[in-house]
Amino acid sequence: MKNLMTKAAVAALAFGFATEAMATEWNVSVWGKRRAFTEHLEKMAEIVAEKTNGEFTMNVSYGGLSKPKENLDGISIGAFEMAQFCAGYHPDKNPTVTVLELPFLGVNTLAEEVAVSNAVYAHPAAQKDLARWNAKLLMPSPMPQYNIVGTGEPRDTLEKMNGMRVRATGGIGQAFKSIGAVPTSVPATEAYNAMESGVVDTVAFAQHAHFAYRTIDQAKWWTANLNPGTVNCPVVVNIDAYESLSDAHREALDSTVDTVVAYYLENYGKTLTKWDQVLAEKNVTKVMLSEEEIAKFKATAADPIREEWIAKMDAQGIPGQDLYDTVMTALAEARK
Template sequence: MNKRLTGACAAVICMSFGAEAVALEWNVSVWGKRRAFTEHIEKLAEMVSEKTNGEFTMNISYGGLSKNTENLDGISIGAFEMAQICAGYHEDKNPTLTAAELPFLGVNTLPEEVAVSTALYQHPAVQKDLARWNAMLLMPSPMPQYNIVGTGEPRGSVDQFEGMRVRATGGLGEAFKAVGAVPTSVTASEAYNAMESGVVDTVAFAQHAHLSFRTIDQATWWTANLNPGTVNCPVVVNTDAYEALSPEFKEALHSSIEPAIDHYIENYNKLLDRWEEVLAEKNVQKVTISEDDLAKFRGATAGIQDEWLAKMDGQGIPGQELLDTIQTALDEARASN
């Protein structure tokens, strides 16, 4: 697998164990519950603890430290040392990351998502963007292309998306808006209630989230091949906390990133293998969108990238460079396979 990002953070809780060792605990803010989306964080914590003989540990909190939409703010003020964020929750706070959330970028696999995100995170403009929040990018949380679940009659064509209320954030929300749908950016944790109460008709998620946040429990149909894009949800760390780490702790952290992501992908692939069984068990109809409709969808969203570039230019952000970085990384990842 390609080289990973190595940044991190820690505003730390320290206890002296004599003059020989200092035990360190980082608080890590995530949300929901332990699931495929957080397995790399769990693996990272496990490996770091093992490599440091328990002297550097991570307390992973599922919602107990912050709201998911406020994790970047918490990192900024040092309320905790590490967190998972999603660019689409606060586009104005991390505009450079939204490059990876644009629709129809052509990324097809989890390793491709890792390659694209890693390259993007290493771009100076992205690092400068996150530095405004005293944050360093540690590693991606690669997710497959999003698809939607819904209730009632299946919406098997783009024309049927007209007026459809869909939970979709960031660039995905813009994509659905381009074909007449009405996007709503409720958080993942709120999606089930939004669907149950009729605030939305459909929810766009990756497979693990449909399971974890139980939207699949209400669904009568699921689009198998819409694949308009995905969200970008890196793991970030507080810069000051990272700089306070000893060389040994930094090495333990950095050397654990690649195996943690390998573990994440292996685990996620097992979930994808089970997905067909889940659909059958819950009697959810699989809807396949025709190639003509997919082409229509892509055509309707063609202007979104141009609008995004104009917006980035207006903020002094090299948007075209970021898109070129993504495309180059994607080409290289495919060539290496």
């Protein structure tokens, strides 16, 4: 009887450990506060938990795990399992992805942004690039074209933008630099203070970020049609953590991606609707640059910066032209 009881106790204990081992808990590192930019991650956590009956959970942390510019480093050492980052924060760490931040690519919609992002993320060069950080590209955080809010007199010509201090990263920052502006890449979380203290005159963001970081509260004007480009902010997962998932949990994660990106697009549409209302409420002047000024901006920024980027990639052994062609092909396919 004692032997039977001992065997039963051991079996029960072993079952308990097995059940515990089946549970998976991931930490997800983002920054700021919950907003349109993070809704696909919140939705993913919800759906994955439902699909796995609570066995696979994700804790989305807003700044508690890492600084924005250090999320890729945290992924590389396994400090957390999933993270969001923006390529322009550290272009040397993720050079391949910066193709998506080149100015004036001609991407007009969030759906097109998803298409070109997915195409680049699937490119072997991009996957090899991020694997250096033990990171697997999972999904994009698509954002519309950036525009700037500013203080003082509206800057509606390139001449007026000469000497303008602008918070802008990546290719957008390069574009502004090409017309004589002075870009700075302070993290989004510091943009309000930079604007308030006069460190910058203007801030380039997508609409949700002007809301989230309150730069709209200081704005006197907004460029409605400059559209110089956007930043690309992938969601990545630690490769070891991904590969250690059970087949069921990995399938739950992978099969949720398309659903949550579609949810993100739908939700972001509400932000764009709200934007025009807030501009009116805060009496922010809508600045429309002339077609001639925008054409001058493109001529100064688009081709030279693209050619410089391709040459820089080639020098590093990265297929820059092929990555750029991948973007253009994906954009053409998306428009079909």
